[in-house]
Amino acid sequence: MAKSAEQTGTIARSAAVVSxxxxxxxxxxxxxxxxxxxxFGAGYAFDAFVVAFRIPNLLRDLFGEGALSxxxxxVFAAYNEKGExxxxxxASNVLVFFGIFLSLLTLVGIFAAEHLVRLLVQEDFAQVPGKVELTARLTAIMFPFLVMVSLAAVVMGVLNTxxxxxxxxxxxxFFNLGAILGGxxxxxxLPRFGQPAIVGMAIGILIGGILQLVCQIPALRQTGFRFTFHLDLKDPGLRRILWLMVPAVVGLAPLQLNILINTYFASSLAEGTLSWLNYAFRLFWLPVGLFGVALAVATMPVVSRFAAxxxxxxxxxxxxxxxxMAFCLSIPASVGLVMLAEPIVRVIFQHGRFDALATVKTAEVLALYAVGLFAYAAVKIMVPVFYALDRPRYPVIGSCLTMLVNLLIILATIEYLEHQALALSISGAMTANFLFLSFMLYRTxxxxxxxxxxxxLAKIVLASLLMSGWLMGLRSLLFPGGLAEDRLLLDIAAVAVCIGSSALLYGAALQLLKLPEMNLLVKRLLRRGDPASVA
Structure with missing residues (x-):
C-alpha cells in the first residue's frame, strides 16, 4: 500500500498544480x-452569442480538446519509447494534419453559418427580427477559434505527457484574458463605428484562442520540440490517433447532442433562457474544472502506465x-451551490443590465445543475480508465444513455418546469451515466x-450533512430578509463567510474522520516535497 499511497500523493500534487x-x-x-x-444582461444579444458560440465550441469539444487530446x-506516450x-x-505531423483539416472545416462553417444557426433554434427564436442574422454573424467570426484551440490541445498533450x-x-x-481585454x-x-457591441466580444473569443496556443509554445520548446512542416498521411502514429479518435468522437457525440438538444428547447422558451442557462453553467463548471478535470488530468498518466x-x-x-478524492471535493461543493445559489449569482452577476429577475432564474438553474456535480467529476476520472484499458465502447454506450435520459427528462418536465427542466435533465443524465460506467468499470x-x-463516501456524506446544517443556520442569520439591492458589499462579505467557514468546518470534520485523501490534500497544501514524504 506504500506505493499506492505514493501514487495517490503524486496525483494529489499534480491535481493541486492543475487546480x-x-x-x-x-x-x-x-x-x-x-x-x-x-x-448585455440576459436577453437578445447574449442569447445570440450563446447560440453562436455553441457551434465552434461543440466542434472543439468533439474533435479538439476531447477526442484529439x-x-x-x-499514442504520444507510447512513442516516447521510440526516441525523440x-x-x-x-507531433509535427499531427499539428500539420489537424491544422489543415480544421481550417477547411472552419471555412465550411463560416459559409454555412446561417444554415447551422437555423438548425439549432426553434421558430420563437427565429421570429425575433435580426436575431438569426446576428447569431450567424457571430458564428462566422468565432469559427476560427476551433483551429487555434484544437492545436493548443495537441501542444497540451505533448506537455502533459x-x-x-x-x-x-x-x-x-490566457484565453480568458484575451477574451476579456480584447472583447x-x-x-x-465598435458601436462608435456602427457595429453591435456583442461583435467585439466575439472577436475577443478569437483573440483568446490565439493566446491559448501561443502561450504554450515557449514551454513546448523547452521540452526539446522543434516543429518541422511535413504531412505524412501514411504515418502509423497519425493513423493510430485517427483510429482512436473514432470511438472517442462517437462517445462524445451524444454529450454534444445533449447541448444542441437543450439549446433547441431553450430557444422556444422565454427570451433570456439561453442566457440564464449559460451563466448558471459557468458557475457550475468552476468546481467541475477545479476538481473533476484537474484530477482527471493528473490521474490519466498514472492509470495509463499501470494499464500498460x-x-x-x-x-x-x-x-x-x-x-x-473527487467525491471529497465535489459533494460539499454541490451542497454549497444548492444552498447559496441565489446569493452567489447576485454578488457575481447582478450588476449593470443583469437584473433581479435574471438572478432568480439563474439561481434556480444553478441549484439543479449542482445536483449532478458529483457525477460530472466522477465521470471525468472514469472515462480515461476505460481508454487506458482499451475499452472505449463503454463510454460510448454511456454517452448514448446520457442522451436518451436527457431527452426523456426534458419531454417529461419542460411543460411544468420550463428552464429548470433543462438543468434537471443534464444532472439526471450525468447521474445515469455515472451509475452505468461504475458498474461496467467494476466488471472490466x-x-x-x-x-x-x-x-x-460515508465519511464525506457525514461531513457534508454537518456542513449543510451549519450553512442553513448561517443563511437564515446573514440573509434574514432575502437579498436586497442596497447591501451588495454586505452580501459579498456574507457569502465569503458562508463559504470560508463551511469549508473549514467540512475539512476539520474529514480530518477527524481520518479520510486518507483529505489528509493528502491538506499535506500537499502545507508542504511540498517528494511524494514519498507523505506516503
Whole structure:
C-alpha cells in the first residue's frame, strides 16, 4: 500500500498544480461572464452569442480538446519509447494534419453559418427580427477559434505527457484574458463605428484562442520540440490517433447532442433562457474544472502506465483513491451551490443590465445543475480508465444513455418546469451515466475496492450533512430578509463567510474522520516535497 499511497500523493500534487491553474482560469472566466452580464444582461444579444458560440465550441469539444487530446496522449506516450526524433516527428505531423483539416472545416462553417444557426433554434427564436442574422454573424467570426484551440490541445498533450501540467492548465487563463481585454475593449469601441457591441466580444473569443496556443509554445520548446512542416498521411502514429479518435468522437457525440438538444428547447422558451442557462453553467463548471478535470488530468498518466504494465492491483487502488478524492471535493461543493445559489449569482452577476429577475432564474438553474456535480467529476476520472484499458465502447454506450435520459427528462418536465427542466435533465443524465460506467468499470477491472469507496463516501456524506446544517443556520442569520439591492458589499462579505467557514468546518470534520485523501490534500497544501514524504 506504500506505493499506492505514493501514487495517490503524486496525483494529489499534480491535481493541486492543475487546480491552481484551473482556478486562475475559472476566476478569469467568471470575470468574462461578469463583463457579459454588465454589458448585455440576459436577453437578445447574449442569447445570440450563446447560440453562436455553441457551434465552434461543440466542434472543439468533439474533435479538439476531447477526442484529439485523449487519442494523442495515448499514442504520444507510447512513442516516447521510440526516441525523440520519432516522437517530435509525430507531433509535427499531427499539428500539420489537424491544422489543415480544421481550417477547411472552419471555412465550411463560416459559409454555412446561417444554415447551422437555423438548425439549432426553434421558430420563437427565429421570429425575433435580426436575431438569426446576428447569431450567424457571430458564428462566422468565432469559427476560427476551433483551429487555434484544437492545436493548443495537441501542444497540451505533448506537455502533459512530458510531465508539465501547469503551463497547459494556465493556457485557458490566457484565453480568458484575451477574451476579456480584447472583447470588452472592442465592445466599447465598435458601436462608435456602427457595429453591435456583442461583435467585439466575439472577436475577443478569437483573440483568446490565439493566446491559448501561443502561450504554450515557449514551454513546448523547452521540452526539446522543434516543429518541422511535413504531412505524412501514411504515418502509423497519425493513423493510430485517427483510429482512436473514432470511438472517442462517437462517445462524445451524444454529450454534444445533449447541448444542441437543450439549446433547441431553450430557444422556444422565454427570451433570456439561453442566457440564464449559460451563466448558471459557468458557475457550475468552476468546481467541475477545479476538481473533476484537474484530477482527471493528473490521474490519466498514472492509470495509463499501470494499464500498460497490466498492474491491475495498483490500478484498482489508484482509481478508488482518485474517485474518493473527487467525491471529497465535489459533494460539499454541490451542497454549497444548492444552498447559496441565489446569493452567489447576485454578488457575481447582478450588476449593470443583469437584473433581479435574471438572478432568480439563474439561481434556480444553478441549484439543479449542482445536483449532478458529483457525477460530472466522477465521470471525468472514469472515462480515461476505460481508454487506458482499451475499452472505449463503454463510454460510448454511456454517452448514448446520457442522451436518451436527457431527452426523456426534458419531454417529461419542460411543460411544468420550463428552464429548470433543462438543468434537471443534464444532472439526471450525468447521474445515469455515472451509475452505468461504475458498474461496467467494476466488471472490466475484475472488481475494485468498493468497501474502501463506501467507507470514504460515508465519511464525506457525514461531513457534508454537518456542513449543510451549519450553512442553513448561517443563511437564515446573514440573509434574514432575502437579498436586497442596497447591501451588495454586505452580501459579498456574507457569502465569503458562508463559504470560508463551511469549508473549514467540512475539512476539520474529514480530518477527524481520518479520510486518507483529505489528509493528502491538506499535506500537499502545507508542504511540498517528494511524494514519498507523505506516503
Amino acid at each position: 491552481f491553474a484551473v482556478l486562475c482560469s475559472r476566476v478569469l472566466g467568471l470575470v468574462r461572464e461578469q463583463a457579459f452580464a454588465i454589458l 485523449a487519442a494523442f496522449i495515448a 526524433k520519432q516522437t517530435w516527428k509525430l 512530458k510531465g508539465r501540467f501547469f503551463v497547459p492548465a494556465m493556457a485557458s487563463s 470588452v475593449g472592442l465592445a466599447l469601441v 504494465q497490466r498492474d491491475m492491483p495498483r490500478l484498482r487502488e489508484t482509481y478508488a483513491s482518485s474517485l474518493t 477491472m475484475g472488481g475494485y475496492p468498493v468497501s474502501y469507496l463506501f467507507r470514504g
